[in-house]
Amino acid sequence: MAPMKVFGSAPFTNVARVLVCLEEIGAEYDLVDIDFHVKQHKAPEQLARNPFGQVPAFQDGDLLLFQSRAISRYVLRKYKTEEVNLLREGNLEESALVDVWLDVEALQFDPVMHSVFYQHRVVPVLGGTTDAKMVEVSIGKLKKVLDVYEAQLSKHRYLAGDLVSLADLSHFPETHYFMEMPHAAVFDSYPRVKAWLEDLMSRPAVKKVVKMMGQETH
Numbered sequence: 600m601a602p603m604k605v606f607g608s609a610p611f612t613n614v615a616r617v618l619v620c621l622e623e624i625g626a627e628y629d630l631v632d633i634d635f636h637v638k639q640h641k642a643p644e645q646l647a648r649n650p651f652g653q654v655p656a657f658q659d660g661d662l663l664l665f666q667s668r669a670i671s672r673y674v675l676r677k678y679k680t681e682e683v684n685l686l687r688e689g690n691l692e693e694s695a696l697v698d699v700w701l702d703v704e705a706l707q708f709d710p711v712m713h714s715v716f717y718q719h720r721v722v723p724v725l726g727g728t729t730d731a732k733m734v735e736v737s738i739g740k741l742k743k744v745l746d747v748y749e750a751q752l753s754k755h756r757y758l759a760g761d762l763v764s765l766a767d768l769s770h771f772p773e774t775h776y777f778m779e780m781p782h783a784a785v786f787d788s789y790p791r792v793k794a795w796l797e798d799l800m801s802r803p804a805v806k807k808v809v810k811m812m813g814q815e816t817h
């Protein structure tokens with residue numbers, strides 16, 4: 600059977616989320632670049648894979664998926680083993696907590712982190728000026744989220760319990776870029792969060808994808 604295909608390139612945070620799951624399970628896959636410079640993400644072929652004209656899209660045989668967290672869940676379910684069970688499948692309570700914290704990441708953490716990334720990394724490239732007030736508002740929201748994370752991580756090694764899950768790994772792409780930005784020091788006030796992030800960033804799969812994120816132009 601042909602290897603799974605991920606459409607997009609590693610520097611895009613939502614693509615990197617899928618890649619880290621594939622690397623954690625050690626599955627074979629092809630990464631098919633989608634060139635934004637020529638609006639390939641809006642081409643009919645990509646719209647057929649992702650109706651929003653975004654990356655990532657994903658193909659496994661006749662199955663086409665989009666939305667990075669849904670793709671991640673698919674590959675983690677398909678390749679679940681005793682050793683690699685990043686959705687905590689088979690344990691109703693643990694898997695429910697993975698869902699809770701993955702929703703928190705998607706709906707509370709990611710939006711504020713992406714807002715800061717956009718202002719610092721995208722607006723200047725588009726010829727605009729970083730909106731410092733908007734960044735400060737986002738940082739204020741981020742601190743409230745990190746207060747919750749610090750409390751949770753004082754009780755458990757990882758967000759959904761004492762074993763790492765997708766809920767943890769889903770945080771790394773945006774955080775990787777955030778740590779290169781002026782407000783990275785925000786995390787210094789949250790020692791357990793900082794230790795948790797260092798733990799995640801030390802994982803071989805994360806290190807490999809971080810390297811891929813830095814290699815390609817996009």
Ligand SMILES: N[C@@H](CCC(=O)N[C@@H](CSO)C(=O)NCC(=O)O)C(=O)O
Nearest residue numbers: 611612613614652653654655666667668
């Ligand atoms: N909820 C979706 C978001 C995809 C997305 O915004 N992709 C971006 C690049 S990655 O940050 C994208 O394709 N932007 C181009 C566009 O929106 O036109 C997911 O998780 O897959």
